[in-house]
Amino acid sequence: xxxDFDFDVIVRSLPYLFFHGMAFTLTLTGLSLAGSLVLGxxxxxxxxxxIRALSLLAMGYVNLMRALPLVLIxxxxxxxxxxxxxxxxxxxxxxxxxxxxxxxxxxxxxxxAYFAEIMRAGIQSIPKGQIAASQALGMTYWQTMGHxxxxxxxxxxxxxxxxxTIILFQDTSLVYVxxxxxxxxxxxxxxxxxxxxxxxxxxxAAVYFIISFAASTYVRHLQMRIAVVR
Amino acid sequence: MNYHWNWAIFWEPSPEGWGSYADMLMSGLYWTLATSIAxxxxxxxxxxxxxxxxxxxxxxxxxxxxxxxxxxxNIPLLVQMFLWFFVMPELVPEDFGRWLKQMPNAxxxxxxxxxxxxxxxxxxxxxxxxxxxxxxxxxxxxTALGLTLTQVYRYVLMPMVxxxxxxPLTSEFLNCIKNSSVALTIGLMELTARARxxxxxxxxxxxxxxxxTLLYVAINxxxxxxxxxxxxxxAVPGYIGSSRT
Numbered sequence: 001x002x003x004d005f006d007f008d009v010i011v012r013s014l015p016y017l018f019f020h021g022m023a024f025t026l027t028l029t030g031l032s033l034a035g036s037l038v039l040g041x042x043x044x045x046x047x048x049x050x051i052r053a054l055s056l057l058a059m060g061y062v063n064l065m066r067a068l069p070l071v072l073i074x075x076x077x078x079x080x081x082x083x084x085x086x087x088x089x090x091x092x093x094x095x096x097x098x099x100x101x102x103x104x105x106x107x108x109x110x111x112x113a114y115f116a117e118i119m120r121a122g123i124q125s126i127p128k129g130q131i132a133a134s135q136a137l138g139m140t141y142w143q144t145m146g147h148x149x150x151x152x153x154x155x156x157x158x159x160x161x162x163x164x165t166i167i168l169f170q171d172t173s174l175v176y177v178x179x180x181x182x183x184x185x186x187x188x189x190x191x192x193x194x195x196x197x198x199x200x201x202x203x204x205a206a207v208y209f210i211i212s213f214a215a216s217t218y219v220r221h222l223q224m225r226i227a228v229v230r
Numbered sequence: 231m232n233y234h235w236n237w238a239i240f241w242e243p244s245p246e247g248w249g250s251y252a253d254m255l256m257s258g259l260y261w262t263l264a265t266s267i268a269x270x271x272x273x274x275x276x277x278x279x280x281x282x283x284x285x286x287x288x289x290x291x292x293x294x295x296x297x298x299x300x301x302x303x304n305i306p307l308l309v310q311m312f313l314w315f316f317v318m319p320e321l322v323p324e325d326f327g328r329w330l331k332q333m334p335n336a337x338x339x340x341x342x343x344x345x346x347x348x349x350x351x352x353x354x355x356x357x358x359x360x361x362x363x364x365x366x367x368x369x370x371x372x373t374a375l376g377l378t379l380t381q382v383y384r385y386v387l388m389p390m391v392x393x394x395x396x397x398p399l400t401s402e403f404l405n406c407i408k409n410s411s412v413a414l415t416i417g418l419m420e421l422t423a424r425a426r427x428x429x430x431x432x433x434x435x436x437x438x439x440x441x442x443t444l445l446y447v448a449i450n451x452x453x454x455x456x457x458x459x460x461x462x463x464x465a466v467p468g469y470i471g472s473s474r475t
């Protein structure tokens with residue numbers, strides 16, 4: 001069964017797997033995390049806004065994104081972005097959008113819907129009296145949100161945000177459908193070139209498992225620590 | 231250069247030799263539903279067993295259930311599908327492996343198994359959370375009445391647990407339907423794959439994806455309303471979630 005298991009193919013491809021593949025995966029995860037946190041917070045604020053049109057728009061966005069499979073959304077943006085680019089820049093034909101840009105925009109917009117739900121729960125967990133107090137002190141809406149509500153909401157939601165980040169990290173493997181060499185794509189490339197599917201896919205699974213398991217164990221500890229403080 | 235909209239494309243014959251493009255999408259919808267429902271049944275059965283094991287007062291079953299959940303939760307679904315599809319047939323005895331590779335409809339069975347295991351870990355977590363959410367006194371009262379552990383679970387705990395976890399199970403089922411689209415990477419012709427191939431054949435990208443989007447939204451609405459009706463009809467009067475108080 002494991003008699004002709006070839007460890008050497010893994011060792012030989014390690015630099016390629018990590019310096020290209022994993023670097024791509026982590027860059028994509030990090031950048032889309034930053035983007036979708038900001039965007040998600042804005043969407044959450046829109047959802048809770050007293051302006052009806054804004055909250056309806058935000059809710060429609062979140063519900064639509066959450067109703068669709070990520071794979072379909074990856075395809076949507078892959079084909080849609082060149083046309084949007086043409087429309088924005090006023091070019092005469094659809095512009096070229098690189099696969100990385102396309103993936104980054106997709107994950108940012110997709111995850112923003114999930115982070116919006118998390119941030120909305122966080123904002124709603126802040127007692128109403130704090131908002132009333134801030135207003136009584138003469139703070140504007142943005143001051144209230146920026147100095148009082150959001151820092152607390154953010155802190156309360158850190159475990160959920162981290163859990164969602166682990167999911168995001170796993171989800172980035174789906175850029176495989178655009179044939180981008182992320183970590184899994186790189187492993188798959190080597191696997192097909194050398195005919196070593198068993199070794200490469202098992203190794204990829206092990207790496208994903210170790211990273212996600214370590215991260216989720218850490219989140220659990222963090223959650224317990226926060227729970228004790230309260 | 232402008233995009234040429236052509237909504238009549240759905241009624242044109244598809245290059246596959248049978249039916250129109252609309253029929254092609256419908257067959258995709260059929261496989262999406264078949265895969266996700268089969269996987270969901272598997273996930274429910276396994277998930278309930280593993281979730282209950284995790285709350286048992288015995289060390290070994292609880293440890294096994296913990297390992298099970300962590301294993302299937304921490305590997306991306308796409309990687310799990312590759313493992314079942316490409317790796318598993320190589321690791322079993324040769325004859326069995328060859329039989330697996332030649333099986334008709336292999337992508338479908340592989341997708342059901344990988345999606346089933348993947349979702350079962352999530353269901354198990356919900357079941358565990360549901361059992362933990364019940365007051366400890368219920369388990370004790372059951373034991374004090376002389377019920378065996380099986381009876382405590384069967385007659386006291388699980389009837390309430392299922393009602394508590396219906397809303398999170400609804401979203402897990404929706405996730406299961408959405409995740410079935412990952413199976414296009416191993417060649418299952420489900421809805422997203424069909425929309426993609428329609429785009430490749432006809433070049434009508436946005437019509438194809440719009441149709442797929444509307445179908446997914448429709449599935450979501452049907453499931454959400456169906457589960458809401460189920461929640462109402464099984465609610466226990468006096469508890470949260472029941473309309474009668």
